[in-house]
Amino acid sequence: MDLMARPVVHNDSLRQDLLSVAADLLDRDGPARVTLRDVASAAGTSTSAVYSLFGGKSQLLTAVVDDGFRSFHDSQLAAADGGLDALGVAYRTWALEHRALYRLMFGGALAAYADCQPSPDAASDAMQPLMEAVAAAQSAGVLVQAPVELVAVAIWGQVHGIVSLELAQMGRPDADWAAVYRSALDAIARGWAA
Structure with a gap:
């Protein structure tokens, strides 16, 4: 009779749960205060599952950001x-549906955590649809002719600013952020029009 324990195989569902829980805890407590025990407990699993799936805290943090x-x-x-x-509408929608991830990815909280090394390709790939849309709009004569990256980063900065203000709940409590954002998108289109 073979009494050797079989290794526990953790599925993708648990991996996704851990990423989601980690993002929420990181958003609430900051990377320095979150432990793997906290993440495992909140996900209803063991720390060995976290180590098995990610290797350690820095790899978990990296996976959270890359997944985002x-x-x-x-x-x-x-x-x-x-x-x-x-793309502008999708940007805001995604940010509102993934508030914790958005703040982690773009809020700078992980930048101070030296062990977290998100993939540079993941971040640049995420902006590729915007770069392509700018190039297409320029080819169609809709946007001014300027370096694609310059226009794309300027547009990104404008929508990012409004979304970040909304997530931080800046302004009046009764602010109509959807209307503010719509106005910003319209102003961006007018400002970059050919």
Whole structure:
């Protein structure tokens, strides 16, 4: 009779649960205060499952950010056929649906955590649909002729600023952020029009 223990195989569902729980805890407590025990407990599993799936805390943090950029990229790709306006709407929608991830990816909290090394490709890939939409709009004569990256980063900065203000709940408590954002998208389109 073979009494050797079989290794526990952890599935993708548990991996996704751990990523989601980690993002929420990181958003709430910051990377320095979150432990793997906290993450495992909140996900209803063991720390050995976290180590088995990710290797350690720095790898978990990296996976959280990389997964966030992939999810963001997918949402941008899904909206890409609608052009710049659709990408702008998808940007805000994704941020509101993934508040914790958005703040982690773009809020700088992980930048101070030296052990977290997100993939540079994940971040740049996430912005590729915007770059392509800018190039297409320029080819169609809709946007001014300027370096694609310059226009794309300027547009990104503008939508990022409004979304970040909304997530931080800046302004009046009764602010109509959807209307503010719509106005910003319209102003961006007018400002970069050919």
